[in-house]
Amino acid sequence: MSTTSLYSPIASAALAIGGAHLPRLGFGTYGMSGPRLEEILVAALRHGFRHIDTAQMYQNEADVGAAIRASGIPRHDIFVTTKVWVDNYPAERFSASVDQSLLNLQSDHIDLLLVHWPRGSVSIAEQIEGLNRSVDAGKVRHIGVSNFNADMMQSAIKLSRHPIVTNQVEYHPFLDQSVLLKAVDVNKTSLMAYCGMALGRVFESPVLKEIAARNERTIAQIVLRWLIQQPHIVALSRTEKIERIVDNVRVFDFELSQEDMQTIATLRSPGSRIVSPPHLAPAWD
Numbered sequence: 001m002s003t004t005s006l007y008s009p010i011a012s013a014a015l016a017i018g019g020a021h022l023p024r025l026g027f028g029t030y031g032m033s034g035p036r037l038e039e040i041l042v043a044a045l046r047h048g049f050r051h052i053d054t055a056q057m058y059q060n061e062a063d064v065g066a067a068i069r070a071s072g073i074p075r076h077d078i079f080v081t082t083k084v085w086v087d088n089y090p091a092e093r094f095s096a097s098v099d100q101s102l103l104n105l106q107s108d109h110i111d112l113l114l115v116h117w118p119r120g121s122v123s124i125a126e127q128i129e130g131l132n133r134s135v136d137a138g139k140v141r142h143i144g145v146s147n148f149n150a151d152m153m154q155s156a157i158k159l160s161r162h163p164i165v166t167n168q169v170e171y172h173p174f175l176d177q178s179v180l181l182k183a184v185d186v187n188k189t190s191l192m193a194y195c196g197m198a199l200g201r202v203f204e205s206p207v208l209k210e211i212a213a214r215n216e217r218t219i220a221q222i223v224l225r226w227l228i229q230q231p232h233i234v235a236l237s238r239t240e241k242i243e244r245i246v247d248n249v250r251v252f253d254f255e256l257s258q259e260d261m262q263t264i265a266t267l268r269s270p271g272s273r274i275v276s277p278p279h280l281a282p283a284w285d
Helices: 034-046 061-071 091-105 124-136 150-159 178-186 198-204 206-215 219-228 242-249 258-265
Strands: 014-017 020-023 025-028 051-053 079-084 110-115 140-146 164-170 191-194 233-237
Touching: 020 079, 020 110, 020 164, 034 051, 034 061, 034 242, 051 061, 061 079, 061 091, 079 091, 091 110, 091 124, 110 124, 110 164, 124 140, 124 150, 140 150, 150 164, 150 178, 164 178, 178 191, 198 219, 206 219, 206 258, 219 233, 219 242, 219 258
Parallel strands: 025 051, 025 233, 051 079, 079 110, 110 140, 140 164, 164 191, 191 233
Antiparallel strands: 014 020
């Protein structure tokens, strides 16, 4: 069987938001680069992943592009998200940085372009204008934001000529994102969850261990399923171990009971936010 015909459950499981079809499960690449990242991404694509998340700040867009070409999966079958770094928000740098991302990715378009943090060198209005110009120029198909609180997200939506299709933020069982989730629902957009495994904290939870054992699944599968089983959620999976990729993609062939969903939601607790650089982060909800 050729790699281009491999079945992908992710390809058929997508959120329709603002004209975009966001694969419910993506592969995150933060902290990885070089030949090892290429090897991992080729394996991920060949095992069914069709959404790759990268960023200018990760300094691995070229590796992502190389992996896509090496995978044998047609570019049009792969959804690529990348993010503009805060230093590139001024109008004179924004467009050039997107051109560089396209060059790095060896692609004629970016499927989803986000601004990485709200507290950059220009106003949110200017950030959103940069995103819109990228769509108008035909470089980008869809746009969104990252690490915005609910009020900032609503402002971005009002300011934008094109739909803001997602807000990529930290979300895992220990972090209460109820305010943002309500805003996502009201505004008919999506939440793209990163850091879902809470830097490994989920693997030490007795509650998650019990649910995983009872469902005959791994804890990672339980957490990923908990995320995507919620309305309007896209989950980013990240692993540096190729052997875990097969398990992580197998989250579309089972459902958690409502009791399990609610039990996992009770794990949220104060002080559980992991990613919050003081010079970039907003006042969180």
